[in-house]
Amino acid sequence: MFNDPAPLLLDGRLTEAAAAFTTLNPATGQVLGHAADGTAADMDAAVAAARRAFDETGWSTDVAFRARCLRQLRDALRRHADELRELTIAEAGAPRFLTFGAHLDAPVADLGWFADLAESYAWTTDLGRAEPMGMPSDRRIVREPVGVVGAITPWNFPHQINLAKVGPALAAGNTVVLKPAPDTPWCAAALGVLAARETDLPPGVLNVVTSSDHGLGAQLAQDPRVDLVSFTGSTATGRKVMQAAARDLKRVFLELGGKSAFIVLDDADLRAACSYAAFAGVTHAGQGCAITTRILVPRERYDEAVRILAKTLGKLGPGDPQDDSTICGPVISARQRDRIEGYLKLALEEGGSFAVGGGRPKDRDKGFWIEPTLITGLDPRSRTAREEIFGPVLVVLPHDGDDDAVRIANDSPYGLSGAVHGSPERARAVAARLRTGTVSVNGGVWYGADVPFGGYKQSGIGREMGVAGFEEYLETKAIAEGVT
Structure with a gap:
């Protein structure tokens, strides 16, 4: 060419x-x-x-x-x-x-x-x-x-x-x-x-x-x-x-930028929703401004959600981008890898822990790689839970019902994207309250030439x-x- x-x-x-x-x-x-x-x-x-x-x-x-x-x-x-x-x-x-x-x-x-x-x-x-x-x-x-x-x-x-x-x-x-x-x-x-x-x-x-x-x-x-x-x-x-x-x-x-929330309501299929959230969150190594990286799950099912998310993330890579089956490839550069690692260190300092991942994959010593990572135990106001990381790193947070989920999702300087999974009527009602430019309801895809894309707030x-x-x-x- x-x-x-x-x-x-x-x-x-x-x-x-x-x-x-x-x-x-x-x-x-x-x-x-x-x-x-x-x-x-x-x-x-x-x-x-x-x-x-x-x-x-x-x-x-x-x-x-x-x-x-x-x-x-x-x-x-x-x-x-x-x-x-x-x-x-x-x-x-x-x-x-x-x-x-x-x-x-x-x-x-x-x-x-x-x-x-x-x-x-x-x-x-x-x-x-x-x-x-x-x-x-x-x-x-x-x-x-x-x-x-x-x-x-x-x-x-x-x-x-x-x-x-x-x-x-x-x-x-x-x-x-x-x-x-x-x-x-x-x-x-x-x-x-x-x-x-x-x-x-x-x-x-x-x-x-x-x-x-x-x-x-x-x-x-x-x-x-x-x-x-x-x-x-x-x-x-x-x-x-x-x-x-x-x-x-x-x-x-x-x-x-964005730090978009993926809300799982208490009447959602938890396994399906969390599996989808894991897939969406680390596609292309999480290098997308509209990717949903804050996973909000019902508090009473938090531990179960963590297990599902961690198990799914463990199967998603990282892998060679040339491979047809790869979902999570490398991050773009050593500079970006180092930036992500700085947030992983910060997550531990803020009281979080890794349910899966948390560093570089041991089997890849060339290129720029971060494992798909799930962080638990963080306060929603922590820096790691609020700032854009731009890597294959998800934070899972508990919520106490629809109103609380909306409050946590909207408590962000960003408003680019979001997702809601639950019964159609409730999911639509929650989506309507999100201060964000695009929302996926029960897996709907908003990308298209005819669909305006952009965000609220910062x-x-x-x-x-x-x-x-x-x-x-x-x-x-x-x-x-x-x-x-």
């Missing part, structure tokens, strides 16, 4: 940078290859190209052309799906089974949904005639693209998050500068290569700048030529992005995906025309 090192995409040209940085296989710790190490000058050139493409071409007004280019990009990604699958498993440590869903195939298909939406969207709304202050006026509302979008993305689900920003932003008529995380530059570079080689996207409409320098993200957020910053990552970094964007009062979309601002996510990339203009 590309020669080593992977290139930048700047103003329609695949470009080698002056230097390169390494990308690692997290399952082995070995070097996979290299990616262009973009500089501040490269980022400046990317923003300039995006600004020029928006201001001086017909991209922003030609809906049919935009839809055609998006479908071309979708089809190119599908043609190279086998290569991309292997790349994603190797670079992101993604379990193979997930590449047939949210790690690759699903977000690629979603590009078609956004192309369809652009074609069917009501770009103009007629408000009819009115006579304010006795002056007859025909009025209409027009939706227009924001302009230049700076997209800053993390490493955990690189294709899904890259395409969830690039797809609707381009469909809406914007131009984009994509700055991916340095842990997964190849996934983003592959997008740039296919866009350049196999689509009719005009120069500057999509630019991809890989770099080992996190400062380039800050540069993108601060650049006055950028009209909107779309960022997915930690809440701490989201605050910095918001502060940087405030200098020009540019718009921001922020999809940030989990972010705005929504990604769905019509709401598309409209994040639009401005609203009111036009009134005098009638004689």
